Amino acid sequence: MDNRIEENVRIIKEQLSDVAKNVEIVAATKTRTIEEIRACMSTGLVLAAGENRVQELTEKYTPDFRWDIIGRLQTNKVKYIIEKATLIHSMDRLNLAETIQKECEKRNKKQDVLIEINTGEEESKGGIALRDLDMFLDQVAAFDRIVVRGMMAVAPVYFGEDELKTIFSDVYEVFSKRKNKVFDTLSMGMSNDFLIAAACGATMVRPGRAIFGERSYL
Ligand SMILES: *Cc1c(COP(=O)(O)O)cnc(C)c1O
Numbered sequence: 001m002d003n004r005i006e007e008n009v010r011i012i013k014e015q016l017s018d019v020a021k022n023v024e025i026v027a028a029t030k031t032r033t034i035e036e037i038r039a040c041m042s043t044g045l046v047l048a049a050g051e052n053r054v055q056e057l058t059e060k061y062t063p064d065f066r067w068d069i070i071g072r073l074q075t076n077k078v079k080y081i082i083e084k085a086t087l088i089h090s091m092d093r094l095n096l097a098e099t100i101q102k103e104c105e106k107r108n109k110k111q112d113v114l115i116e117i118n119t120g121e122e123e124s125k126g127g128i129a130l131r132d133l134d135m136f137l138d139q140v141a142a143f144d145r146i147v148v149r150g151m152m153a154v155a156p157v158y159f160g161e162d163e164l165k166t167i168f169s170d171v172y173e174v175f176s177k178r179k180n181k182v183f184d185t186l187s188m189g190m191s192n193d194f195l196i197a198a199a200c201g202a203t204m205v206r207p208g209r210a211i212f213g214e215r216s217y218l
Helices: 004-019 034-041 054-060 075-081 094-107 130-140 161-178 194-199
Strands: 024-028 048-051 067-069 085-091 111-118 146-154 185-188
Touching: 004 024, 004 034, 004 194, 024 034, 034 048, 048 054, 048 085, 054 067, 054 075, 075 094, 085 094, 085 146, 094 111, 094 130, 094 146, 111 130, 130 146, 130 161, 146 161, 161 185, 161 194
Parallel strands: 024 048, 048 067, 067 085, 085 111, 111 146, 146 185
Antiparallel strands: none
């Protein structure tokens, strides 16, 4: 394999360091091969491989580096990733929290999660509206196996730069009020908008295509 992937990771790390300090990279690895993912992780500059789908994570899984779940998680699939995913970025509803709690009880473990925010407030998309966050966090507090480490946001794809800044800043504002030693992670920004997200206070960005190139299939 050529070293295009390593090169891309270095460029992204450099670009990030120009706009903010200590922003972690979680590589969005959906549809990528384990060889591509290894090339990316071998740089030592990427915190985790972020998979969208449970099946892809379990097929590619290796304990050699960290794996996160960044996509919508079905409750009946939680059991397959509960030992493998370090951080679930996409905790977006109460019945998912219930399931994570149950699966953690069985294994006597705790699970780090981020609350996914519905930035566009689109009906079709998952996630908690910013104005409902307090209520949702109160409900999740009842689950002692779940450690809420922060928030995650995906901006609508059709948003322009100004709208992105507004959305990311709104999310950051709510995040920064709650921020503490445990609630310390704000995951936002993909290939098209990670620099804007980082400038707005993201602590973690999730580029995919910017690392691996355009996808040949979805
Ligand atoms: C695919 C995906 C990304 C990365 O998207 P790119 O446009 O390839 O950078 C980030 N986050 C989530 C949740 C994704 O599904």
